[in-house]
Amino acid sequence: MVGGGHAGIEAALAAARLGARCVLVTHAISEIGRMPCNPAIGGLGKGHLVREIDVLGGEMGLAIDATGIQFRMLNTKKGPAVQSPRAQADKHAYQRRMGEVVLAQAGLEVIEGDVVDILAMPMDAASATCAGASDGASDGALTGEAAPRTKPAWRVRGVRLADGREIAGARVILSSGTFMRGLMHVGARQTIGGREGAVSAEGLSESLRRLGFTLRRLKTGTPPRLARDSIDFTLLQPQPGDVDPQPFSLRTEVFAPRQVDCHQVWTNATTHALIRANLDRSPLYGGTIEGQGPRYCPSIEDKVVRFADKERHLLFLEPEGRDDNEIYVNGLSTSLPADVQEAMVRSLPGLEAARLLRYGYAVEYDSVPSWQIHDTLETKPVAGLYLAGQVLGTSGYEEAAAQGLVAGVNAVRELGGHSPMPLSRGQSYLGVLVDDLVTKDITEPYRMFTSRAEHRLHLRCDNTEERLGPLALEFGLLDARGRRVLEARARYVDGLRALLAGVTVRPPGGGPAVVAAQYLRFPEVNLEGALAAGLAADPGAEERLHALRGALAEAAPAPHVRAGAEAQVENGLKYGGYIAKQARLLAQRDDLDLRALPDDLDYKSMSALSFEAREKLTRIRPATLGQAGRIDGVRAGDLAVLTVFLRKRRIVRRQGGGDGGDI
Template sequence: MFGEEYDVIVVGGGHAGAEAAAAAANMGSKTLLVTMNLQTIGQMSCNPAMGGIAKGQIVREIDALGGYSGIITDKSAIQFKMLNKSKGPAMWSPRAQNDRMRFAEEWRLALERTPNVDFYQEMVGGLLIEKDKVVGVKTSLGIDIRSKAVVLTNGTFLNGLIHIGEKQFGGGRAGEKAATGITEQLVDLGFESGRMKTGTPPRVDGRSLDHSVMIPQPGDVVPEKFSYLDTPVLTTQRDCHMTHTSALVHDLLREGFDRSPMFNGRIKSIGPRYCPSIEDKINRFADKDSHQIFVEPEGWNTVEVYVNGFSTSLPEDVQYKALRSVKGFENVKFFRPGYAIEYDYFPPTQLKHTLETKLVQNLYFAGQINGTTGYEEAASQGLMAGINAHLKINEKEDFILQRDEAYIGVLIDDLITKGTEEPYRMFTSRAEYRTLLRQDNADLRLTPRSFEIGLAKENRLKRMEEKEKKSDAFVSFFKETSVRPEEINPILDSVNSALVKQSDKMFKVFSRPKVTMEHMLQLDAVSGFVEEHNLDREVMEQAEIQVKYSGYIEKEKHNADKLLRLEGVKIPKNFDYSKLKSLSYEAREKLNSIQPVTIAQAARVSGVNPSDISVLLVYLGR
């Protein structure tokens, strides 16, 4: 069946695996996607949504690099919102509600339309390794499939254990069996493994809910989209709804705490801090009488509803009794109860920045196997692992994104240098250069770099260059064109901004906090320029940000350039930190374990302080 050798084998068909397979194949690698169930490629195992705070930026970065997640999201969206619009543009985060079935279908079809991708449905039970290099995989039927590189994206399936109250059973997801064999082999090879936990809420019948007593949560009046390509924009949207728990609901849930696997010791692993279960919220925030519940439809036509905010592993009878006391849920019918799942992961400090393992050559880890949580975090890792697997086997330079280039760079650098003991989730606060890493400019930041390595296609690059050319010309227009007091003062007066006494450059007036593009478009010269050059909303938004935040952007670029100098200070390979007695004991231990490549990476290792970096710089003659 498998006489030929593949370039890249991807194990797992979730968000990480799908992006890894697409990236490697689109760069020219003969790729095999092996997964336990071909019907669940791109499955949204938890909530039917993509994006959100910082996660939306990641999806746009994936798209800018030539990945599929943004395109798939746009094709299957049922609602779109730009979050944090009241704050500065560094915080704006796109989020889409999706049709779960269409999302998975679009992923499957997109991969089938991708040349160089083959498919095979079976469990991978082990790796083929020769002289510290992976050379393929072994399936549960005992079939050896050889390849030059392997990307593991096992999600929650490695020795997965599902908990519902006092009941527990093996599984990687509701209705699907766990994967066995890989963890044990990797541990035998010297890898360190651990256990993590995540959970999901009940799914219910929307026909049994009373939406009239809930608060509607509509999408944006003028919805945007994720992909920079010509994907569809929503013309109609489905509302979500919001309701709340109550003191009665909390009391009913507490009745089951003695049977909760979280509280009776059955679950020993750590769950996601920023997506806690309802019982965890009640326990940790005992002073709060209510918590928000978001009622999210699972698609355009299905009646299934996702109960966001009610993730739980309590017994099913307790879940049902408590949820019936939530406003609007009095007659609720369950499709399935919520559950928690424990699974194996491998601390990501065992990886290089390419996501290749340090112990086994040409073996890459991506997604929840690295201790992350979230579709977006997984997809971005899959994309980077697929890219680097292709580059490595073709003896080309590694593709690594720095912290000032992308949220993806922040994510991977955090994982590699700091590790994680709880499911890692991206936030804007994790990025020190978030003014540079906005959702609106991901294409300007990343598409040229992706084009250079052969992933982003020429049509994508041309669109980006056209956008950049038009927005730069618009900014230059504002810098070079003056406006008279009689033209601008009525606008300034309408927003209670100080009037001008003489003609001034538009750039200076536009820079004022209360003056927006809508105000500037009231000027004949501005509206004429827009019409003459056929500028779209995206170009105008880009120009407005460049004008209003130019000072902040330049300052952040300067800070990034300073730190970039430390990125250029290389540390010798396999450097022995134990011989530097001036380093703290913790720094020696952590640095010997992680083996950072540059001084800047060493500075970001947890437990390494500035004085340790000074010692290293002195030793390296800097």
């Protein structure tokens, strides 16, 4: 594992827990699990990912539950499918805890060092002698720039560090974040480095290029940090955490966070005038930055320019720790020069005397466009090399951690000759994430949104255990305690459903008698009401419910387990009709996902495909017809052409003719 960020941590822990012997190489052990940007975990869509990581045995949920200082459920005014948890972290505590977990993990060795080279041998040599020792990657004889390869040209064999040490590895997972050729901008000042106070990984980009990868420049940014003791909070609107905070992890047993407030502050005309007057000093507008930044996380310069008619923008002041003096100014991402940042901050009410502890900056870095990976996250050009996280063009700790987990599990499965994780768009946000990565042409840092999931009503936080629990059990991703809680929860859900389906209630408003499960689907009825009606109608039901709850409490005493299970039953029934309808509609398209497209199709020569389809299919090389159909620019007519081609090819093969590949 290369990199000790959120992707590297989950990859290393998952692989080690599955019994592989792992080495995690990081440039500084003390930096493992650092939050270089927003001191928070979760958010819309992202919270869903954390829940999924958790059910699959990952560490992120446990860590934030233990170190969070404010917990909120977002979107509570909207339907349950689009509600998602978010928590402010004490980032030092989070980082400390992650470091401890990683260092304590059996089978996982941590080495400090800078990886500068991916070692690989040509595939021919690899198949001839598996122990091939020729110094493949760095012998300079490689020229193979990039006709899209259908078979990997290389097999990975390890990494080389800056000090010359080589670490052998049958599988390598690269999650180097923003470090590849990282370049930070504060005004006109440029610093080489992946983030503040850290060096950049200079050699890696060149190493990947030599192996045939195409790289792309991306950009992201971060706001300034203020000294808490220099802010007058009495002038600001506090934003407290939830009164009844809920943890992320199924496995969290004790949860009683001491919560702290965040604060809101609005920008004003003075702030905007300052920004406009200094736009020419922003590298974003001076043309210095070439990388593409995320639209959903615009810099304050962007907001002021693009939404010129808005008189004010909302900012959040978020503490970076319970006792930390550092305050993160959410919404004020900028790369303006230091003096402008100071003036900007001091134009805000309550912040007139604020001290800047660190300046905001933009960072540009190299990423590997994700059409170069399979849906296992193994790369196409280099067998045995996996990528995860920001290096693949995503953004966010949660997206990174999710990929790390997938890469870690798949690398070990593949090593043992087992099938990879079956992830689908219909079953998980992980599936949506991975499918989007291999299907879309991602030109800005990718972030999860619930609207990316066509099965959104089914992919809820409350039923994560049901969706992914069986996979976690089958693959052995949970420890004994996790398994016990998961199984107890599943039994409770089944019992509750049976109970609701087994009693008949008479709606108080009149109308015919219905089973309680049906009654619960009335808009004005909730689970509590349906259960109460059920218990009133059937004297035996109370005892059954009591027994169910007793059994659950014994195996999983934490109250949030029961609350989650009950939310799952209620929301599943409320959305039931829609989910079934969506499933029917989408099943027709899912059939196409079962129809594989051979690796060796030469789309370029299929002039029947539209020009755009040819170009995109050649680059993305979808694994199935279904995936091909999800590519923007590939039309139903193009799919028909592919279908005809595949049939024709089968017929020609059956007749013993040529390969039919002459389209």
